Amino acid sequence: MGETTFAGARLLVVGGAGFVGSNLVLKLLEQNPREIIIVDNLLSSDIANIPADPRIRFVYGPITDDRILRELPDDLDYAWHLACYHGNQSSIHDPLADHENNTLTSLKLFNRLKDMSGLKKVVYAAAGCAVAEKTFDEAKATQEDAPVSLYHDSPYSISKLIGELYGNYFWTRHQLPIVKARFQNVYGPREMLGAGRWRGTVHTVWRNVTPTFIWKALNKEALPLDNGGNASRDFIFVEDMARGLMACAARGKAGDIYNLASGVETTILELARIINEVTGNPTPVDLRPARDWDRSGKRFGSTEKSRREIGFEAGVSIREGIEKTVAWTLANKANIARCMAQHDYFMAHL
Numbered sequence: 091m092g093e094t095t096f097a098g099a100r101l102l103v104v105g106g107a108g109f110v111g112s113n114l115v116l117k118l119l120e121q122n123p124r125e126i127i128i129v130d131n132l133l134s135s136d137i138a139n140i141p142a143d144p145r146i147r148f149v150y151g152p153i154t155d156d157r158i159l160r161e162l163p164d165d166l167d168y169a170w171h172l173a174c175y176h177g178n179q180s181s182i183h184d185p186l187a188d189h190e191n192n193t194l195t196s197l198k199l200f201n202r203l204k205d206m207s208g209l210k211k212v213v214y215a216a217a218g219c220a221v222a223e224k225t226f227d228e229a230k231a232t233q234e235d236a237p238v239s240l241y242h243d244s245p246y247s248i249s250k251l252i253g254e255l256y257g258n259y260f261w262t263r264h265q266l267p268i269v270k271a272r273f274q275n276v277y278g279p280r281e282m283l284g285a286g287r288w289r290g291t292v293h294t295v296w297r298n299v300t301p302t303f304i305w306k307a308l309n310k311e312a313l314p315l316d317n318g319g320n321a322s323r324d325f326i327f328v329e330d331m332a333r334g335l336m337a338c339a340a341r342g343k344a345g346d347i348y349n350l351a352s353g354v355e356t357t358i359l360e361l362a363r364i365i366n367e368v369t370g371n372p373t374p375v376d377l378r379p380a381r382d383w384d385r386s387g388k389r390f391g392s393t394e395k396s397r398r399e400i401g402f403e404a405g406v407s408i409r410e411g412i413e414k415t416v417a418w419t420l421a422n423k424a425n426i427a428r429c430m431a432q433h434d435y436f437m438a439h440l
């Protein structure tokens with residue numbers, strides 16, 4: 091990638107206080123942009139993730155707020171849309187909150203950005219899980235042109251697809267230069283358990299599998315393996331993801347779609363073993379039945395198109411990524427414990 095693509099540029103990162111967004115912001119700062127505007131309502135993130143840097147302007151509030159939209163400068167060069175209602179289980183608990191923060195966000199943001207004639211690229215965080223074939227047999231790498239089902243297990247998944255549909259509409263109708271980045275399972279530093287507001291289920295605290303397992307393993311707890319840990323995922327380290335998102339903006343073709351994936355299939359049992367080894371957790375895993383909403387089984391993403399067309403390849407192995415994430419978790423234990431403790435009352439009264 092041209093190391094200077096974003097030098098002197100004016101950038102917008104919606105959801106930039108979040109896990110992936112804050113890692114992207116850190117990587118963008120290395121290229122010395124003129125300004126990074128972060129719009130975030132801290133619904134599932136913590137203010138500690140926003141770096142203290144004079145080039146950052148933090149706008150606290152939802153991107154659906156008409157005043158915030160109106161006051162965005164018209165001379166933005168690049169935008170990344172990473173806001174969502176985190177995550178699948180929260181959306182099942184409250185589909186309307188998902189609609190407000192995961193569907194309306196995309197529609198209102200794209201509708202505003204379409205008026206900015208100097209915008210070079212808008213990158214949308216799409217979800218690989220929304221297109222993956224549901225299988226517990228041998229998984230095949232999911233390509234960008236995989237068929238998409240009209241039946242989905244969560245409002246979250248539906249919203250992520252609607253974002254793609256609106257992206258396509260605003261590209262074909264208004265030439266909004268949108269690039270869709272389909273994420274596999276991201277893990278790494280700055281994903282804070284419990285970050286943000288209570289969203290109705292234990293998954294406000296226990297977010298994705300990797301930070302949950304790391305926290306439990308560091309506390310010498312048994313790692314819970316739904317369905318015996320037989321499901322598999324494509325885990326991509328967050329710094330690779332941030333590079334991929336920058337590659338999408340720098341070299342992605344407007345209107346097109348790229349997987350951001352490691353291309354490596356790892357079972358949840360393998361993940362648990364690596365985490366127990368790295369953290370020195372002696373407690374055996376806890377084998378459990380399948381979760382009722384999750385029929386996604388085994389999956390991983392194809393890396394061919396993004397390697398060929400935007401020169402993106404993930405570089406960090408799962409072992410190395412877990413070592414870095416464990417080190418970060420240990421160094422940030424007090425902050426993570428603070429975020430988790432915000433929800434003690436709700437967790438005790440479920």
Ligand SMILES: NC(=O)c1ccc[n+]([C@@H]2O[C@H](COP(=O)([O-])OP(=O)(O)OC[C@H]3O[C@@H](n4cnc5c(N)ncnc54)[C@H](O)[C@@H]3O)[C@@H](O)[C@H]2O)c1
Nearest residue numbers: 105108109110132133134135152153173174176215273276
């Ligand atoms: N992490 C993954 O494995 C993964 C996988 C597939 C897709 N994605 C997508 O990547 C993006 C980032 O995910 P993440 O893991 O960093 O989650 P995250 O929850 O850490 O980040 C989402 C951010 O959006 C903010 N937000 C929510 N509603 C908002 C609103 N109305 N206005 C402004 N900001 C709002 C949240 O406060 C949070 O900071 C999301 O769009 C998500 O759907 C993530």
